[in-house]
Amino acid sequence: MINKESVIHTRNLSRSFGEILAVDRLSLAISRGEVFGLLGPNGAGKTTTVRLLAALLQPSSGEASIAGYQVGIDDQEIRRKIGLLPEAPGLYDGLTAEQNLAFYGAMYGVEEISQQIKRYLELLGLWNRRHEPVGTFSKGMRQKLAIARALLHEPEVLFLDEPTSSLDPQAARLVREFISDLKGKGRTIILCTHNLEEADRLCDRVAVLNGHLLALDSPIELRRRIFGRKVVFHLSATKTEFEPILLEFDFVNHVEQIENKIVVAVDDPDTHNPVLIRALVEAGAEIRFVGELRRRLEDVYLELMQASEGIINGTN
Amino acid sequence: MERIKAIIIKEWREVFKNRFVFFTVSFLPLMITALPLVILFFTGRSEDFAGVTTADLPPQFSSLCSGLDGAECMLYFIVTQFILLFMMVPVIIPMTIASYSIVGEKTTRTLEPLLATPVSTLEILVGKGLAGVIPAVVATWVGYLLYAAGAHIIVSNPHVVNKLFDPLWMTAIFVVGPLLSLMGVSIAVMISSRVNDPRVAEQISGIFVLPVVGIFLGQTTGLILVNQEFILWMAGVLVVLDSILFYFAVQIFQRETILSRWK
Incomplete structure (x- = not known):
């Protein structure tokens, strides 16, 4: 159930890298407890949007706030409120699973870190492997550990950038089920994905980006609209x-x-x-x-992309 | 403080698994301790200098050799020739560790989740810096103590060996050494923030060992007299230099630039 209180706000949020405009005047309001999908092709600005909202990048113009804290002003506070699963898990291969989490627990100042580590490693089925170096883990295990890391400090907002990419179907399913479980626990989740079926299944609303916002609504409404x-x-x-x-x-x-x-x-x-x-x-x-007649979200996405490219090429 | 401590422990767990880093950190102090002892073994026997008087030595030696006769002063000169070599340890080790720890985080893509935590840039740099400085300083001190012990056995002249613990060399090892370490780490941080290959970072950083080598050669050839005044000047300059370098290291370590520019 979505609580209508907004936890993420952006207004005309833009970010450019030199001549390249990666995010163009993005305005969003994401509610507490919502699972929000960011869809778009490579280079559409999804990862840049996540990095902006995670206070890793500063906006070129416009503004964004997370849980009432302003990006660019209250960055430290924002970092306490969010959990991030980047595109690459970014774990320390030489450290064990437990050591990786203990390190991040210290970075977030997590109290009762041992209990939190146990809780998430058990939840994700990695407890028995906690003393093994992460370098020996499969991709799926690494991804699960990176999710545990992102949740360790119980963040209000969780950013998941391509959480199931490069995973085998079984591991992807496990990760998806875990996200689905999180959905029911009132945590706001921002999901960047190329997997439209995954977005359709997990997201309450999706934003389709291609530099700028092409469409924003629930998957059902987008289908109806298109x-x-x-x-x-x-x-x-x-x-x-x-x-x-x-x-x-x-x-x-x-x-x-x-x-x-x-x-x-x-x-x-x-x-x-x-x-x-x-x-x-x-x-x-x-x-x-x-x-x-049920259209897939993929059909909606392709239709939007085609229209967007038509506009860019001047054929529409 | 907890974050800095966690970063130091993490760095040691990670970096010392790299064979090259482990080899540099362990082999360099061993070599710098063993080599002078071997040379001393063949050249530093008291009987070799029997009959040498203070009049036979360069005049500037008299200021360093108070309380020693000519033969002892000659021995003292030989024994202390190598102490400046120990000054290279606190420069090279932190440069190696810092180069691998920062560029390593870029190449393994571990920096993004780290930068997404509430850890400050200062905490990251202090943690990574100390992870390089502490082993370097410990290695220097242990190496020096081993050298002093070895020199004591080889030279077997307590007057000369006691001179290794006079304020001049204590300041050099226990003050200038750590200051040189800080310099090395700041330089490595600055370079590592801009390059994407740890070997490149280390090679560029390596250029900054040259001033220490220059002082060593200057002392050996007699161009520089390493006395109390020289060491105090060196310490003073390093305090100023370290402050400036560390300030710039923090400024150059731009979280955003590092994230958006590395490939």
């Missing part, structure tokens, strides 16, 4: 053309019949489906089942 809502009626074998019948309704935006499957674009299926079902049955259709 593709509208479409209902699919699966019929028993029929030779009847039902398109003219359905197009008589004002609320039907588009109808397409392919053999015994009819796809109808409507704004509000909850209200309109019973009317359409009744009309089809009266016209002699035998409806086997009805479902909503």
Whole structure:
């Protein structure tokens, strides 16, 4: 459940590196307890946005605040409030898992560090390997340890930059399940990912970036906004053309019949489906089942990217 | 303070696993201690200088050899020739450790999560600096004590060996040594903040050992007289230099630049 109190605010946040504008006038408000996805191609400004919000980089212009602390002014306070899992886990290979966490516990000034280490190593299934050098760990284990490191000081906001990239499907699934568990515990999570299925599954809202903000909403709303809502009626074998019948309704935006499957674009299926079902049955259709045509977030993303590139190339 | 302590322990655990660093830190003091003792063994016997009087020695020696006769003064000259070599240990060791610890964090990409913690730049640099300075200073002191013990056995002249513990050389080893270490670490931090290869950082830092080598050669050839005044001047200059260098090291260690520029 999302608490509507905003924990992250940005207003016209921009950052350039020389001539390159990495983040362009980004304005966001992210609620406490929300899982927020940052999507975009390589070089879209996702990592720069995370680094700006983690007070690792200073904005070129605009402003950002985390838990009421201003980036560029209260950086030390912000660093206490956040946990960061960077793109590369960045663990000390020569140190054991326990030593890595103990070191970061000291950096964050964590009290009762031994208990916290035990808690997260057990939670992530690494407790039995705590005395082994991290250099001997698999990628999945390293990633889990880096997540434990990011959580050790119980941060309010957690930044996860590509948490499952380069992991095998089993390890990726474990990490995803762990993030999903965290989601229910009121912690705000910012998730940068190329994995759109992952974003779809985990995120309450997503921002699609390509230097600037292309779209911002929940995955469901983005699908509706880009593709509208479409209902699919699966019929028993029929030779009847039902398109003219359905197009008589004002609320039907588009109808397409392919053999015994009819796809109808409507704004509000909850209200309109019973009317359409009744009309089809009266016209002699035998409806086997009805479902909503579900577009993937990937389709939305590609559509947005195509539109964005069209604008950049002047073809739109 | 807890953060600095944690950084020092972490650095030692990490850096000493690097064979090159371990070799430099352990071999250099051993070599600098053993080599002069070997030379002393072949050249520093009292009987070799029997009959030498103070009149046979350069006039500036008389100020250093108070209470010693000519033969003892000659021995003292030979024994102390090598002490300046010990000044190279506190410069080279911290440079090696600091070069690997900072550039190493860049290459293994451990710097980003570290910089995302509330640790301050000063705490990082003091921690990393002390991680280099402490072993260097300890190695210098231990090496010097071993040298003094070895010299005592070889020279077997308590008047000469006692001179190794007079204020001149105590100041050199116990004050100038640590100050040189701080200089080495500040230089290494500044260079490491700008380069991406520890070997490059170490090679560039290595240039700054040359002044110490210059003083050693100056003393050996008689161009420089290393006396109390010289050592005190050296200490004074190093205090000023260290303050300036450390200030610039902190200024140059820009968290943002280091993060956004390294590849």
